[in-house]
Amino acid sequence: MFQDYILDTLIYIGIYGILAISLNLEAGYTRLMNFGKVAFFAIGAYASALLSIAGAPFLAGLVVGILLSAMFGFLVALPALRLRADYLAIVTLSFGEILRLFFLNEQWLTNGPMGLRGIPQPLFSVLDNNYLVFYTVMVFVFLIICYAFSEKIMNSPFGITLKAIRDDEDAVFAFGEDTFRFKVKVFIIGSAMAGISGALFAHYIAFISPDMFFPSLTFSVWTMMVIGGSANNLGVIAGAFLIQFLERGTRFIKDFADLGIEPSNLRIIIIGILLILFILYKPEGIIKERKRIL
Amino acid sequence: MILRVKDIKKSFGGLIALDGVSLDIKKNTIVGLIGPNGSGKTTLINVISGFIQPESGSIEFKGMDISSMKPHQIARLGICRTFQLTRVFRHMTVLECMLLASKTHDTGILKLFLNPGEVSKKQNADIERARNILEALDIGHLGNEYASSLSGGQQKLLSFGMVQMTQPGFVLFDEPVAGINPTLANKIFEKIELEKKSTTFLVIEHNIDILMNFCDEIYVMNKGKITAFGTPQEIQCNKSVIDVYLGG
Numbered sequence: 001m002f003q004d005y006i007l008d009t010l011i012y013i014g015i016y017g018i019l020a021i022s023l024n025l026e027a028g029y030t031r032l033m034n035f036g037k038v039a040f041f042a043i044g045a046y047a048s049a050l051l052s053i054a055g056a057p058f059l060a061g062l063v064v065g066i067l068l069s070a071m072f073g074f075l076v077a078l079p080a081l082r083l084r085a086d087y088l089a090i091v092t093l094s095f096g097e098i099l100r101l102f103f104l105n106e107q108w109l110t111n112g113p114m115g116l117r118g119i120p121q122p123l124f125s126v127l128d129n130n131y132l133v134f135y136t137v138m139v140f141v142f143l144i145i146c147y148a149f150s151e152k153i154m155n156s157p158f159g160i161t162l163k164a165i166r167d168d169e170d171a172v173f174a175f176g177e178d179t180f181r182f183k184v185k186v187f188i189i190g191s192a193m194a195g196i197s198g199a200l201f202a203h204y205i206a207f208i209s210p211d212m213f214f215p216s217l218t219f220s221v222w223t224m225m226v227i228g229g230s231a232n233n234l235g236v237i238a239g240a241f242l243i244q245f246l247e248r249g250t251r252f253i254k255d256f257a258d259l260g261i262e263p264s265n266l267r268i269i270i271i272g273i274l275l276i277l278f279i280l281y282k283p284e285g286i287i288k289e290r291k292r293i294l
Numbered sequence: 295m296i297l298r299v300k301d302i303k304k305s306f307g308g309l310i311a312l313d314g315v316s317l318d319i320k321k322n323t324i325v326g327l328i329g330p331n332g333s334g335k336t337t338l339i340n341v342i343s344g345f346i347q348p349e350s351g352s353i354e355f356k357g358m359d360i361s362s363m364k365p366h367q368i369a370r371l372g373i374c375r376t377f378q379l380t381r382v383f384r385h386m387t388v389l390e391c392m393l394l395a396s397k398t399h400d401t402g403i404l405k406l407f408l409n410p411g412e413v414s415k416k417q418n419a420d421i422e423r424a425r426n427i428l429e430a431l432d433i434g435h436l437g438n439e440y441a442s443s444l445s446g447g448q449q450k451l452l453s454f455g456m457v458q459m460t461q462p463g464f465v466l467f468d469e470p471v472a473g474i475n476p477t478l479a480n481k482i483f484e485k486i487e488l489e490k491k492s493t494t495f496l497v498i499e500h501n502i503d504i505l506m507n508f509c510d511e512i513y514v515m516n517k518g519k520i521t522a523f524g525t526p527q528e529i530q531c532n533k534s535v536i537d538v539y540l541g542g
Contacts, residue, residue, distance in 0.1 A: 158401045174345075176366050177366055291440065293387075
């Protein structure tokens with residue numbers, strides 16, 4: 001039982017870790033204020049779930065989920081990335097909410113507020129007792145792939161250009177790079193990764209509904225990135241680990257002490273205080289951005 | 295003529311920043327651009343490099359009209375500009391800045407996975423070239439330091455190193471030696487002079503002595519207009535220049 005709990009925690013760390021890496025590419029390395037991360041997570045989740053329910057194999061659902069997230073990433077990026085940072089934040093935030101309302105209201109497709117039930121879990125009948133172990137391994141394989149992919153592109157000329165855009169977009173222009181194209185590309189990659197994360201989430205819990213995709217999820221991932229260490233892929237995974245640990249840890253406190261406060265509220269207070277402390281005293285996060293030695 | 299600027303006009307609200315500016319710049323020369331603060335020098339560079347659209351007038355580079363092009367398109371034609379306040383990529387090392395400036399790098403993502411060997415081969419060649427340039431500027435030992443940790447003078451050297459890295463045909467240089475000690479300033483201009491055989495320079499600079507030594511021709515601007523033009527000797531003797539700029 002306790003082992004299951006640990007595995008469940010690890011699966012969530014992996015799923016959020018992938019989301020945090022995807023946000024890190026956009027916001028950490030390139031400073032694109034994507035406040036609509038949850039939208040691309042939701043697209044991956046719904047697309048993959050709907051296809052699986054309709055009988056498609058898990059991998060097909062996953063691939064379509066990734067492609068659809070990437071496509072919507074592209075469509076949102078085209079108008080949004082021409083905006084200044086704060087307006088980009090507003091547009092992406094609204095997109096996430098619009099999409100959630102779409103899932104809530106288009107009952108013919110998404111079953112509305114009742115959500116999608118019985119999302120098939122890959123290889124469930126075969127593995128039976130070892131299912132959590134299998135799923136943990138699978139999530140971590142995807143996490144490692146996303147990590148390696150992100151490291152690879154950040155160590156390439158493409159990545160150098162992204163970092164330069166973060167520091168001074170005009171100067172990058174002056175060196176002959178069309179910065180808009182770079183921003184669109186990284187937005188598509190980030191959205192595709194969020195799609196992977198969403199699909200893994202949907203098939204793990206086997207039930208999704210629109211109320212799982214509130215903007216608070218986006219901000220939770222932002223917190224992981226800021227506290228973990230923005231522009232450091234290991235850092236943001238550490239952030240995902242810490243936030244998951246706190247979210248779950250606070251649930252147990254009520255077993256040991258009478259706080260006179262709901263544990264879920266305590267959780268928000270603790271994470272909020274932690275975020276403030278990090279921004280004030282350790283803005284680079286748990287693991288700070290690595291200097292690349294050439 | 296490598297660059298012809300004809301009758302450029304640009305105003306910001308009620309302020310006329312450029313009031314019919316024309317320049318003709320010959321290939322492989324160093325041309326100075328001087329004038330009091332607010333006379334429109336930086337605006338002119340912004341217009342030539344495409345960061346600001348002029349209201350009227352034309353700009354021809356090697357016979358091609360570039361006045362409606364975007365900054366990155368102009369940069370790709372080989373016009374490289376630097377910025378007045380040395381722009382520093384805060385989270386990047388000196389070598390990373392140099393790699394960014396390279397024109398031979400592959401920034402494609404697909405190629406990174408389909409042909410990683412070629413991408414890293416090119417990058418290694420770029421790193422090698424960057425090291426040589428930095429070495430020649432006496433900042434070779436700073437390659438792996440953050441660009442923001444460099445001193446003012448070193449940042450100017452890096453700025454010039456990045457210009458060399460792009461191998462431009464034409465450089466718009468905004469105050470390459472502002473705030474630098476005279477010895478280093480002379481050294482930077484000696485390097486610029488060495489590059490003259492393959493590159494043309496339009497240089498904004500307040501250090502008159504240096505311009506007199508190194509420029510082939512000088513334009514003087516005042517209140518959005520070109521008020522004088524000539525060789526350094528002619529400019530030095532021009533009464534109106536002495537009045538508005540040299541402060542006779």
